[in-house]
Amino acid sequence: MSPGFPSPPIPPMEPVKCEKAFDSEDHIFQVKWDGVRVLAFFNGAEVTLQNRRLHDRTRQYPELQSLRQLVKHPVIIDGEIIALKDGNPSFPTVMRRDGVRSANTAASLVKTVPISYMVFDILYYRNNLTTDLPWYKRHEILQDVLSAMHPPFHVVDNFTGGLELFAQVQRMKLEGIVAKVKDSRYIPGGKSSLWKKIKNRPLLTCHIGGFTRRGTTANSLLMGIFEQDRLLYIGRAGSGLREEQWESLTRVLSGVKTSSPPFENPPQQTGITWVKPVYQAAVEYTEWTEKTHLRSPVIKQIL
């Protein structure tokens, strides 16, 4: 235990939104990994975890206790916990870990829902806060502290070209990029323009599990994604289709009606026609809400 070690929680530094990707000599660019923001505190004896909303998450991610073996000195590191599904980070998948209350369940999910901790900053090292050091200094320390590869810990990569990285992130359907001023300090709790996020509008293939109607025609779709064998409700999408598309979709979906909701967590709402989740739709959205629903989804295509 180190005297003067800051105790959690510390509100993390957050980026401001930026509409367009850019190039800049003063910035470095990182992938914005889509998961749960977590600060890890190692005081020399124990590892505690804390999320963006300052809640304790120590119990949920027991594998990050291995930080104790990785570093010799007290540290506070900042990063994003992600879980992959079909090779890409999936927010609903990591949420299966994040909501767990019991230590037993958390321990069993370590194996079935593996996570990675994408570390991008360091706030404390040995006996000192590093928050007033410029970003590039902090990153040097971070690379020293987590020098070799130790899954689930991964130090994120830094790129010079924002436009180039954003294009690649779009191709790979990742969440977006973050631009950071090279000599900026870490401002806890600050939404600072020293960090800028540029978000991709990701496309997600969802299963259709129900619809609502206006008159006789469907006017919104209830979307779900499969997490293992369970269909998870992730929200309702009502824009993106033309009237004649809704009409033909209504006919198609009426053929697969079912009496009970196909979702594990069906919305508490009346007037829904449930369907077997055999049809899929590609849906564009801005981000995930806290409840693991899609924010402003737009239907791009019925598959």
Next chain:
Amino acid sequence: MRSLWKGFLGFGLVSIPVKLYVATEKKDVKFRYLHQACMTPVQYQKRCPTCNKELDNSEIVYGYEYQKGRFVVLSEEDFARIPLPSTRSVEILNFVDLNQVDPLYFDKSYYLEPGDGGSKPYLLLLQAMEATGKIAIARVVIRTKESLAAVRVKDRVLVMETMFFPDEVRSYAGLELPGDNIQIHENESKMAISLIENLTTDFDPDQYQNRYRQALREMIEAKIAGQEVEVSPEAPAANVVDLMEALKQSVKMTEKPRKRKRTAKTGVGT
């Protein structure tokens, strides 16, 4: 804490509304039986070996075995017909001195809380019992069973101990106990008494812990922790690396990945 039932504490002509709470709880570590091969919790079925079928609860009745293999059947109505003077009450019969009641008789402990309008008579009884130093012997019905009980004052609450009836307490007549033929020297006796005096303290329940349960819990925690350590599945970890590699291949990095100077030595950062 949820009350077990609401009823009345009868004391002469007074009837005090009370709520009954269980005062103690077992904290044993619970285990489930698993099928070793697939780790599925084992299910229990009620089966009839004669008809060779699984039974529904509605097909099951109570039987009293009065002779080996011979039963009389009791139905719900039969049970309902048994005359019980008090279905939800604690009827005080007498008051006695606590030290006259052997702890052997005590079974389970309950707290009594005054119900609506019961506060004053409750306090009156409590204070009167405190002043006289007596405890009450009562007849109580909990669920469908009648038992004997002792009601006593503990701090500011009335505590009820259900008691075994005398015919439920076994006799020690069959045990081989030391008789009068054994001689004990005065010095031996003095030694034993002084040992007792040396070990005498005030009773402080907090100083006693269940060491077995503690050790068991520690072992379970260690096993859970052990599962964490053996984990770090190769494939998914590699996937993140793949993803990071794919990005690196197509986009320029700020610098060449740093030489991993310390990995050769320990593989651990400083």
